[in-house]
Amino acid sequence: MSSVNPPPGGPPHGQWYTTPQAPPPPPPQPPRWAWWVVGIVIPVVGLLVTLLVSRPNSSDDRADENVAPTPTRSSASADATGQEQPAPAPPKTPEAQTAQKALYGPETVDADMTDTGSYIDLDGSGPIVMGNSNKSADIIFGTSLGLFVPDSASNLAPLPDSGAAPTAGECADAVQEAGSYTADAKPGGRFCLMTGKGRVAYLKVVTAPTTGTGKLNITVWDTPGA
Template sequence: MSGANNGPTGPQPGQPPHGPSQGRQDPQGDQSPQGSQPPRWAWWVVGIVIPVVGILVTILLSGSDSSDDKSAEPKQPATQSSASTQATAPEEPTDSPEESVAAAKVLYGPVTFEVDLTSAGSRYLDLDPTAPVVMDTDAKSRDLTVSTSQPAPTLYTPHSGNTLALLPASGSAPTEAQCAEAVAEGGAYTGKAARGSRFCLTTNKGRTAYLSVVSAPDDRGIAKFKVTVWETPAA
């Protein structure tokens, strides 16, 4: 019959009266309570704190490592540098024995003395005593003879020995060694005693002397000399 077929159809066997349960939602069953989840600001704090802690830990570890490295380095004694400097410093030059022996002692001088040449004739000089001696008569002890002549007095050595050396007019006073060398290389037996002239000579007793002419007359008058005499090397 058609009327029976068009009516509401009842539930089929095996089906629940209200249809399948998949189509229904429980508004309270699918949602979790809000109290179980942390707030958003907590994640921000955690994100800031963790890097800051990491930076602080890195700084502390670096400082401790550097201090450990410095403490581990061996400390050198303060005197090491000075000791090494003293060990490597060059020694100061000292006088050799030859130089010490060559340096002769001064017997006397420089001493200025006068020779009176107002009258004709000669005067004789003995330079070996502790001061120059001017003699009117010849003697075996003479070291030089001073004769009046023009244009200046003339000097002569005893027995015409080549023991008188003329030096350059200008220059510093020579040493004993320089004077002895000048006599050995350029000794003569005579020389003009003009003002400013300088001579080296060997005395009768083997001493070295340096004689300079302070003033000299053209013909007659007073002549002035300045002399330095050294001891003999063996004295």
């Protein structure tokens, strides 16, 4: 009796033949030089962090830069409402009185030089020239007396013959320091005078003949500082 043999090399009947699978490749490894770079970078970063943390006043310096400067009040002060008020003005000095406005003048006054001369009152709205004795006169201008202050009051002070015209403050200082009651009246002579009511006058002799009409150039201010 003959038997049937399966073909050689074939798979058994009813079974699948599975081809063996190869194992997966290993993961890629970083190059060797990368480990050297990591080994250098980590210590450097740690050193920088240490330096930044140990730096003194680093945060304080930045805070100070952001703080606005506190305004000073050297030229102003605050009132009860907190509003700025201008500082009080300093007291007037002779220099500050340079621009003090004159009550009148420069004004040329004619006076009769004959004998005792003319009496001149400077305390009104303008100079008043009288030909005879006048109790309210502030200065007498004549040939025999020159310039003379009634009652011999030391209210007249000479100035240098040349120079700028004085201010009210300078004239007041001149009378206080070198006041007299009489002076020679010669052309070009300059004088400061304090009047009976405290006004300050600047006198300049224009002409002073022995007879006839003499001329005075006069400027009058109110009391200095007023």
